[in-house]
Amino acid sequence: MNKMIWGKIIVAGSCVALTNISYAENFKRFSVSAGWMHVMPQGKANPFNINSVVDPNKENGYGIGSISQQAFLGSIDPDAQLYTGENALDFLPLTFERPGIGNQSLAQMLGALENNDASDDQSYLSNINASTAGSAQLKGIDQWTAQDTGLEAKNVDTLGLTFNYYLNDHVSLQFIGGIPPKVDIKGKGEIVANMTGEAMPQGDIAMLFPDGILDLAQDIPITNLGNKKRASSVRAWTPAMEVQYQFGQSGVNKFRPFVGAGIMYAYFNEIKLDSTIKQDLVNAGHMIQNILDDKAGAALDGEVSSADPKVRVKTTDAIAPLVTLGATYDINENWFGIASLSYAKLSNRANIDVIDKNTGNKLIRSSTKIDIDPLITYVGVGYRF
Known part of the structure; x- marks a missing residue:
């Protein structure tokens, strides 16, 4: 009796084993799927690091040349001092009292000196000429970090495609691709150059300032990234490869969870910069070239320089x-539904250069790290064969 029972148990166990082996041997080697892929970048903006070819230690500084009165006054450090006789006084709000004359602005004072007519309120100059303006040592625009600025990728949707090769019923190699989406890049903050330095005016004007030196300090706006709908757009190519492990068994479990790990490669092209930002950077290129040409006054007045600036934007590849x-979830023997959530620790670097097309010189070099770090959801339908 016992022998008969043990015999039945052995036979039954053998049948189950043979059935499982049969399922394992009959799994499909290949599968493909297509569906909706939604990419949600999680990274935050990083500040721009900016360099220009202006040398803050240039011997004798840069020539100022002709400069408008408004630009001249706007460049003066609010804490700078002005001689008005025996005493040195702060001249904010750029008015002071002269004995026997009354209140005068700095502009009127300069004009009075130039025209030797201290009593004429209308005698101030519309421009300070090159021989009077002298030269200046300029700092702060050679290199700086633009805090609270940067670039962030926005959410995007595209058609996702996957291809799996199964090594066995549980382990597969998956290739992940799709139609490369156009990604909008949002800008953050305003890029401002905090210029400082010392001007060395010439002639009678030099006598107005202690030791003939006028302290400079001005925040020069370069471009506003944050007030644009998008700072730029790019085409993103992000193929990926994973090793996946799928739980359950073919032909037994309709619902089969899986986990995967692998690498993503990112390449970006078709980069298009916002036209307003692009023009702002061209203007900044003219500013730098004017300084190099010893026309710092023209730089502050926003005049066109001898350069022909162009803007070049490049991004680095990343893995x-x-x-x-x-x-x-198996719909039948061949068709199945699929859903997944993926995360990639992805970042790259954007380099924006302003180059003089006449000489090839890089007038301005700027760079920022873009943390993309996307969460990727995928819902699709697949076929095994």
């Missing part, structure tokens, strides 16, 4: 680790 959690 990032990728992890995935998902599941498939």
Whole structure:
């Protein structure tokens, strides 16, 4: 009796084992799927690091040349001092009292000196000429970090495609691709050059300032990234490869969760910069070239320089680790539904240069790290064969 029972148990166990082996041997080697892919970048903006070819230690400084009265006054450090006789006084709000004359602005004072007529309120100059303006040592526009600025990728949708090759019923190699989406890049903050330095005026004007030196300090706006709908757009190519492990068994479990890990490669092209930002950077290129040409006054007045600036934008390629959690659901022997959530620790660098087309010189070099770090959801339908 016992022998008969043990015999039945052995036979039954053998049948189950043979059935499982049969399922394992009959799994499909290949599968493909297509569906909706939604990419949600999680990274935050990083500040721009900016360099220009202005040398803050240039011997004798840069020539100022002709400069408008408004630009001249706007460049003066609010804490600078002015001689008005025996005493040195702060001249904010650029008015002071002269004995026997009354209140006068700095502009009127300069005009009075130039025209030797201290009593004529209308005698101030519309421009300070090159021989009077002298030269200046300029700092702060050679290199700086623009805090609270940067670039952030926005959410995007595209058609996703996957291809799996199964090594066995549980382990597969998956290639992830799709139609490369056009990604909008949002700008953050305003880029401002905090210029400082010392001007060395010539002639009678020099006598107005202690030791003939006028302290300079001016915040020069370069471009506003944050007030644009988008700072730029790019085409993103992000193929990925994963090793996946799928739980359950083919032909037994309709619902089969899986986990995966692999790498993502990112390449970006078709980069288009906002036209207003692009023009602002061209204007900044003219400013730098005017300084190099010893026309710092023209630089502050926003005049066109001898350069022909162009803007070049490049991004670096990147490789990032990728992890995935998902599941498939068998509709029948061949067709299945799939859903997954992936995360990639992805970042790259954007380099924006302003180059003089006449000489090839880089007038301005700027760079920022873009942390993309996307969460990627995928919902699709697949076929096994």
